[in-house]
Amino acid sequence: MQRQQIESIEIKSFNYDLPEERIAKYPLKERDSSKLLLFNENREIEDRSFSQLPELLPEGSLLVFNNTKVIHARLHFRKETGAQIEIFCLEPLYPESYEINLSTQQEVTWICLVGNAKKWKPGTSVSLTLKDEKGKEITVYARYTPSTTPDSRNVTFTWDAPVSFSEILELAGELPIPPYLNRKTEECDSETYQTVYAKWDGSVAAPTAGLHFTPDVLEAIRQKGIKTTPVTLHVGAGTFKPVKSELISQHEMHREMIVVQRATIDSLLAHLGGITAVGTTSTRTLESLYYIGVHLIENSSEPLFVAQFEPYQKLYSHTVQAALEAILKYMDANGLDQIEGHTEIMIAPGFEFRLIDRLITNFHQPQSTLLLLISAFIGGGDEWCKIYDHALKNDYRFLSYGDSSLLYRSRS
Numbered sequence: 247m248q249r250q251q252i253e254s255i256e257i258k259s260f261n262y263d264l265p266e267e268r269i270a271k272y273p274l275k276e277r278d279s280s281k282l283l284l285f286n287e288n289r290e291i292e293d294r295s296f297s298q299l300p301e302l303l304p305e306g307s308l309l310v311f312n313n314t315k316v317i318h319a320r321l322h323f324r325k326e327t328g329a330q331i332e333i334f335c336l337e338p339l340y341p342e343s344y345e346i347n348l349s350t351q352q353e354v355t356w357i358c359l360v361g362n363a364k365k366w367k368p369g370t371s372v373s374l375t376l377k378d379e380k381g382k383e384i385t386v387y388a389r390y391t392p393s394t395t396p397d398s399r400n401v402t403f404t405w406d407a408p409v410s411f412s413e414i415l416e417l418a419g420e421l422p423i424p425p426y427l428n429r430k431t432e433e434c435d436s437e438t439y440q441t442v443y444a445k446w447d448g449s450v451a452a453p454t455a456g457l458h459f460t461p462d463v464l465e466a467i468r469q470k471g472i473k474t475t476p477v478t479l480h481v482g483a484g485t486f487k488p489v490k491s492e493l494i495s496q497h498e499m500h501r502e503m504i505v506v507q508r509a510t511i512d513s514l515l516a517h518l519g520g521i522t523a524v525g526t527t528s529t530r531t532l533e534s535l536y537y538i539g540v541h542l543i544e545n546s547s548e549p550l551f552v553a554q555f556e557p558y559q560k561l562y563s564h565t566v567q568a569a570l571e572a573i574l575k576y577m578d579a580n581g582l583d584q585i586e587g588h589t590e591i592m593i594a595p596g597f598e599f600r601l602i603d604r605l606i607t608n609f610h611q612p613q614s615t616l617l618l619l620i621s622a623f624i625g626g627g628d629e630w631c632k633i634y635d636h637a638l639k640n641d642y643r644f645l646s647y648g649d650s651s652l653l654y655r656s657r658s
Contacts, residue, residue, distance in 0.1 A: 255595065312476070333358050344448040369389060421436055526610075538550060539570055
């Protein structure tokens with residue numbers, strides 16, 4: 247599908263009635279006791295339990311999951327006047343690397359959303375005081391400059407103790423649960439809103455398809471001879487950004503950082519035709535790799551960035567194998583054991599999937615870009631309605647803390 251056809255897709259075609267009571271406000275006590283809707287190779291629906299996932303995946307296949315970790319990104323500051331200022335850290339600006347930024351002990355700058363911003367003037371500081379594990383007080387200061395985007399601010403943080411910014415967030419920050427849960431963050435969320443394999447700090451939202459996995463399920467997967475490999479996509483707040491435009495071509499996708507290890511590229515090459523992605527974030531990462539590889543083959547000026555509508559601009563003849571091998575060649579030439587890039591990729595009906603054969607995912611909000619991805623994966627048309635109608639009629643729980651599905655890709 248070309249760009250002009252994408253421009254004609256109306257978001258209202260991806261609407262459905264989601265009653266408030268169907269939104270799971272809390273997870274189940276046992277992660278893997280959630281329901282699993284299977285949309286199989288014959289395009290039939292089966293009701294299963296997530297604990298049955300290992301028996302539903304083919305032996306010898308590859309499971310790819312996003313090992314990002316949700317940070318305590320929401321901070322509450324106070325002005326001298328007593329006014330409360332809420333700062334929501336979205337993405338590091340300086341240092342730009344998540345790992346370096348979060349380990350820095352002096353000064354960092356982040357792109358942030360600011361609550362009550364009208365009471366905070368540019369260049370002035372707000373502060374908060376916290377105590378470390380030994381009871382010693384630490385004062386954190388924040389000042390901002392306007393950002394290039396109207397909704398965000400560039401906020402610089404400084405503090406008066408030899409601790410990392412990651413430690414500041416852990417001590418003073420709040421875990422940002424999704425706004426549609428309509429409740430405050432609770433202590434239990436610190437555990438339940440993280441996957442059991444979360445490793446690298448950086449996300450402001452969990453890759454929720456992974457919340458169903460337990461050590462027992464992962465062990466059963468490995469015992470069956472199914473390989474696993476990680477990717478990292480640090481999920482931004484834009485994942486909750488509603489599509490407000492009538493046409494999806496007028497919606498601006500958020501930019502997210504991806505990190506992929508060399509060993510993962512090797513695993514992908516060894517399992518082409520048998521890849522299962524855990525979640526939409528893993529899917530966006532893997533499908534972006536194809537275009538990064540094409541950029542490297544064609545000597546693009548921005549090889550490590552995938553633009554929103556790039557997949558629809560022209561027909562690409564390069565094979566997936568050639569694209570992945572180009573990434574390995576680039577890593578060898580630059581002495582890298584991982585590749586870091588950014589993606590804005592929009593996956594909508596008409597998108598040509600290059601790597602993914604099966605998708606594990608939760609049930610998503612009406613009129614969302616995530617629902618567009620689901621529709622594209624199973625073949626477009628009204629197939630997604632069939633799945634969501636079944637889920638609504640059979641007491642499936644929806645959104646981040648809800649139930650799951652295993653979808654096979656359309657081969658038509």
